[in-house]
Amino acid sequence: MSETVTETRTTYVDHAGFRFAVLTLENNSHRPVTLGPASLAWFEAAVGAIDVSRVDAVAVTGEGSVFCDGADLKMMTDAAGPEQAEDVARRGLDALGRLAALPVPTFAFINGTALGGGLELALHANYRTAADSVRAMGFPEVRLGLVPGWGGIPRTVALLGATETARLVITDSLAGKNLSARRAAELGLVDVILPEDGFLPASLDFAAGLLSRPAMAATAMSAPATEATAAPQTSKGHGPSRTVMDGSAALDAVRRQLDVPLRGAAPAPYRALELIAAAAAVNKQAGASAVNTAGNARDLAEIKAFGELLLSDEARASIYAFHLTQSLAKKPAGRPAAQPLPVRSVGVVGAGLMASQLALVFAQQLRVPVRITDLSPDRIDIALAWIAGQLDKLVNRGHLTATDAQAIRVLITGGTDKAAFADCDVVIEAVFEQLEVKRAVFAELEPLLPPETLLLTNTSSLSIEAMGASLARPGRLIGFHFFNPVAVLPLVEIIAVPQTDETTLATGFELAKRLRKTAVLATDTAGFVVNRVLTRLFDEVLALIDEGSDPMVVNHALDPLGLPMTPLALLQFIGPAVQLHICETMHQAYPQRFGVSRSLTMLVAAGLPGYLDHDGGLSPSAAALLPPTTLTDAGKVRATLLGALAEEVTVMLDESVVAGPEEVDLCMILGANFPFHTGGLTPLLDREVGSAFHPELRVPVPAAG
Incomplete structure (x- = not known):
């Protein structure tokens, strides 16, 4: 498999009396900016080609909305043995180390997403700016069954301390969470936040301001970006002046938290803890010399851990799961080419907890009128009160503004008359899970609705074909099975029957996309997936x-x-x-x-x-x-x-029932919260039972010697 090569373009910029060499990561194939062997070689060559006697500083940045998405996972999984696996980490450390070793001040201008190896690249610079629009900075490696292998752990420990590093590298990674630029600045991971508009000139202004301070520039020029000089002294107390050793008790607490769900099943977070503890122990010693003395041994430990994990079943399954959630989720199997119909209003039959959740997610994501009906006015009132309470919680947690919450609240109305659905483009039922009850609902609805209205059932196991058998137009009914809690779990199982027309199915897929859900198409069999x-x-x-x-x-x-x-x-x-x-x-x-x-x-x-x-x-x-x-x-x-x-x-x-084992795995990850290290389900069964769903995930490892 060929690498998607990220090139490093060097430009020289004179700004505010200083000369900068600006290295820009770019991918001319319009693919994400990632770092594989060829990309690292390109970057290393670009750094080596800089005549440092003719520049005052070196800066690294990206283009558009991405700084660097990290390592090229597809290339990493080509490693077939310990030496090749360890070489992935060794190459990255060598390439990024060239930036850290420069005898002039170095800057990372983080213009967009900086994940994994991309964030590690930024941490090899002396100083970091970030655009205020950046929403994804972090280390996804542990979730992928790996550890940051290019110096990310010791450099983050030096900046944030062991506890914050464990949260960022382990806890947040397993939860799929990343930092915004503002949160990264609050922690001390970046030095300043600048507006997205005019970000590069503003970053150069910031850099020139630092360079104009003799003491600050002299510090950076006298020592490369080691753990002891990885960030500037600032009024916020960022960098090496803050206490960075939090003690082993905090890491022991993280280990106990890991044991509850994982029970040792996934090795990566435990190896990450070991590396964090080792980096924290080095930081307890006085002075940069102690850090540098321990550097080689620590790098070897990091390389060894990364290499062993890269060849593990859990990492292969995790990387497979990651690709599923990225590629298959974006291009679901079975989506027809037909043009979907517009959805300008939605009806929800029922006012229970599931129906209330559905009404809220439709209004919040689509921003269209949503009408709830039920047999009892009291149940309608309870549903509307619950929705209002949920919106208040979102405002209190900072997930919605008060203005947005009020705009969503007024979109949702309720009543007992189903005739109010007459102008709805979509109507979904969430009533009692009994076939005859649901059939009666649709029989009552059909005469009230326009012929093109999409009918959805949230059934979890009942036959869609049997449900629509008495409809005059059964082709417009599909299963649209959400998972509880609706706002959290991203899966929707779409169930089609032989009578389903392509426009209905296309509208269902488009609706799931607009709801920010991942759709998996299943046939009409009991229980679906x-x-x-x-x-x-x-x-x-x-x-x-x-x-x-x-x-x-x-x-x-x-x-x-x-x-x-x-x-x-x-x-x-x-x-x-x-x-x-x-x-x-x-x-x-x-x-x-x-x-x-x-x-x-x-x-x-x-x-x-x-x-x-x-x-x-x-x-x-x-x-x-x-x-x-x-x-x-x-x-x-x-x-x-x-x-x-x-x-x-x-x-x-x-x-x-589905197109293949990949769809089963995607359903189990997104609908049942199966962790990445299981690969969903079929890679786990491959390993534990000896099935052959995914023989390509098995990687031959040569015998030692």
Whole structure:
């Protein structure tokens, strides 16, 4: 696979009495600016070609909205052995080290996105400016199963201390969060925020101002951008003058937090913690000489950690998952070429919690009128009050202005008369999950609506074809399954039937895009994708418990995989009654593989909230419904559960429920919060069960020697 080469263009600028060599990262192929082997070589050559005797400073910047998106992931995954994997880190450290070693002051003018290796590049400069429009600065490596391998950890520790570095490199990375320019400045990661308009001249003004201060310039010129001189002294207290060692207690707390969801399943965050602790230990020693003395050994540790992680199953799965969320999400399989219809108003049938969430997300993202109906005026009032409360929370958290919140609030109205939907371009139902109830809703709606109005059902498992069988125009009905909480989870399962016309389907895909959701097309089979997989898991878990296996052993058997919740905790979140209904639906569709649990049926009849108590143990009330337990082997339970999931995914693919295993994985990542290190689901099953969904993810590693 060829590299998308980022070139480094050098221009010389005379500004305010100083001469700058400005290195601009640019990609003439209109692809993201990334750094692979050829790009690094180009950058290193550009730095080496500068005649430092003829310039006062060197600056690095980007073009448009991107400074640098980081390392070229596609090129990195070509590494097939330890030496090649370590060489990825070594090349980056060598190339960026050339900038740090220059005997003149160096600047990074961060004009846009600076992620991973891009942020590490900026940290190799003495000083950093950032445009006020920058919204993405951070280290995504840990989420990708890696660690920052080009000096990012020690340089960030020197600037921010161990605690803030752990938050940025580990906690934020795993959560998919990045820093805005303003937040980066507050932390001390950048030195000044400048307006996007006129950013380069303003950055040169800032640099010239520093260069005009003899003491400041002399400091930078006498020492390269090591950890001890990586940022200027400022009135905000940024840089090496602040206390940068926070003690091991904070890192121990981060480790304990990691253990709760991951339980050691993903190695990258733990290796990152080790590197942060090592960098903090170096910073405890006095003076830059101690830092530099430890530099070589620390670089070797960083190179070794990066190389080992790059070849790990978790990194391969994580990088695969990342590409899914970037590429497949933007170009979903099955989207027709037909022109979508406009959506200028939306109707929501129902006023429960899910319907209220839908109304809010439609109004907030589309900024069109949204009408809610229900049989009870009181339920309408409760829904509108809940929506108003959510908007107030968004304002209080700084996610919306008061003006925007009020504009959204007035878009949402409610009443009991469905005739108010007569001018709606889209109507979605979110009523009780029962086929006859939903069919009755659509039968009532159809005469009231224009022929081209798109009909959506938020069903989680019912047949779309059966739901629309009595409609005069069944081709305009599609499944549009959101996940709870609607504002958070980005997946929408779109379910088409043979009668679905292409304009309807195209409108559904475009609507999902406008709602900032990722759409995955599924065929009209019970449970679709996410609920089918999860229900098979629940079915196996509950069958083992009903047969006398220890409930706690069964519930925690998958813990070593680092999934977001245990099965019984997830069932409690969904609600036993809801899950029982889905189980019954799945049993009717696939009686040979899906059953209906005796204990779950009794649990719902007893009105219990689930199997667990508040501490995550088995509740006495649930225990009273279960048979006596026998000695249970967690390994055998895990094998049983994963074997069942592998079977179900295989059947789903044989039935062409989705286009391929990639769609299954995307659904599990975006709809069920499966972490990147699992690759969704099929790479995990490849490793644990020995399936062959993704043989290309397996990387041969030569034997030592």
